[in-house]
Amino acid sequence: MKIAQLSPNQKIYLRIKTKTMDYNYAYKTNQAVFELTELTLEFCQTNQSYLINDKLANTYINSYYNEQVDNIKELLHHQLKTGRNHKAYLENLLGILEKRIEWLHKMKYKSVDFFNNCSIKTIPSSYFPPVGTSNKISFKNFLNDSIVPNSQEQKVLWFLQSYEEEFNHYENKLDFEKGLVLYVMSLYKRALSILCNYVKTIYEQVDFIDFNKLSNELLSETNPRQKKERNCNINLDKKSVAHLFRILLEEDFLVFDELNEANNRLELKRFVENNFNYQNTKKERLPIKSFNREYSEVSSPSSPEVKKHKEFIDKLILMLQARKNKIKD
Structure with missing residues (x-):
């Protein structure tokens, strides 16, 4: 039909x-x-x-x-x-x-x-x-968490993760099939x-x-797929970048999809990966890849990162307070 x-x-x-x-x-x-x-x-x-x-x-x-x-x-x-x-x-x-x-x-x-x-x-x-390539292979890779990092399948994985509740956490192949269809429609x-x-x-x-x-x-x-000349550098390590963007997203400073919260998070991860570099312990600028892992860790309420998230907020408050004190009325 x-x-x-x-x-x-x-x-x-x-x-x-x-x-x-x-x-x-x-x-x-x-x-x-x-x-x-x-x-x-x-x-x-x-x-x-x-x-x-x-x-x-x-x-x-x-x-x-x-x-x-x-x-x-x-x-x-x-x-x-x-x-x-x-x-x-x-x-x-x-x-x-x-x-x-x-x-x-x-x-x-x-x-x-x-x-x-x-x-x-x-x-x-x-x-x-x-x-053609059977979807069963992708389903097995998804269940076994054997997706190749930074591959196209990784992008599919992020999309599917945003629909886990709607599709019963993909307990069967049919739910996985439906998730793939929605991804293709996007x-x-x-x-x-x-x-x-x-x-x-x-x-x-x-x-x-x-x-x-x-x-x-x-x-x-008029081609929107033109390659960018450079990314924006952030003077933070990769995990701190995740803490920062979690705050910006959850406090609605950044909005990518006003109707779908899961897709809003997904688009944020893509945006960060496509546009920013982080700073490692050697002060080297590196592109942000596989950002889903860091973001998931800092945003999980049961993660050990909850304490570190509070510490990051405290440092941010001190920085903003110092900036406020420098401003003359």
């Missing part, structure tokens, strides 16, 4: 637009957009797994959606350079992408309610599952948003762009 499909009018519109543009690039772009926005979700009885567009969830964990988005950007770049009626085409494309994003929100893609809200077809046991939503923002940027500048002279500069300027 297919869900979140394009309306007939949208498909006809894109096919008509193909006639006014370079056929090769327009056709390829449209097909790539169809492939990204069409979504099929099924449950395979044979191996008790969910299939997304006839593929196991593990297929999407690495760079599947990122590659799709990058391909569409490149095709769209060539299409705009050779085609016509850019504003109308981009406006329609925006509508298609925004409709998909709206559907994900309507289905509550971040919640366990997602499985009740959307239509999922059950495939009979006679169906032969697709070839990747899917992110990919759609990146592409939507990219198209919107071009659309807003469409009247000022000479598409005949369009180069890859526009592509790079």
Whole structure:
């Protein structure tokens, strides 16, 4: 059963637009957009797994959606350079992408309610599952805590940990499967948003762009995945960094997701890993990796770190008090 499909009018519109543009690039772009926005979700009885567009969830964990988005950007770049009626085409494309994003929100893609809200077809046991890395392997690695640090699986682990209560602490493989589906849906939503923002940027500048002279500069300027030149250095050890960001998050100085507390913590960990360096005992600057471990230790109420957290707060109070005393009225 297919869900979140394009309306007939949208498909006809894109096919008509193909006639006014370079056929090769327009056709390829449209097909790539169809492939990204069409979504099929099924449950395979044979191996008790969910299939997304006839593929196991593990297929999407690495760079599947990122590659799709990058391909569409490149095709769209060539299409705009050779085609016509850019504003109308981009406006329609925006509508298609925004409709998909709206559907994900309507289905509550971040919640366990997602499985009740959307239509999922059950495939009979006679169906032969697709070839690919079995989710059973990931499930065993998850249970045995044998995830490779700093790998893509590590990111999946953090996501799954934020849903442990909702999925019964993953006592069975089916709950693990559902957790993987929600993770893939989060990747899917992110990919759609990146592409939507990219198209919107071009659309807003469409009247000022000479598409005949369009180069890859526009592509790079609107690409949110550009590599940063440097991270911010923090003059604290790794554990103290965890104490600091725990305070900032729990006191609502930093907010990443106002609706989902678990996802709020997850996004904080990603933010710290992607943007900060800590200082080790040798005064060396090192990137923060595997931050989940330190943060879990300092935030656990039963951890020995509770005493150290209080000590960190006392030091912070003394520092702020000293700063306050230096300020003249």
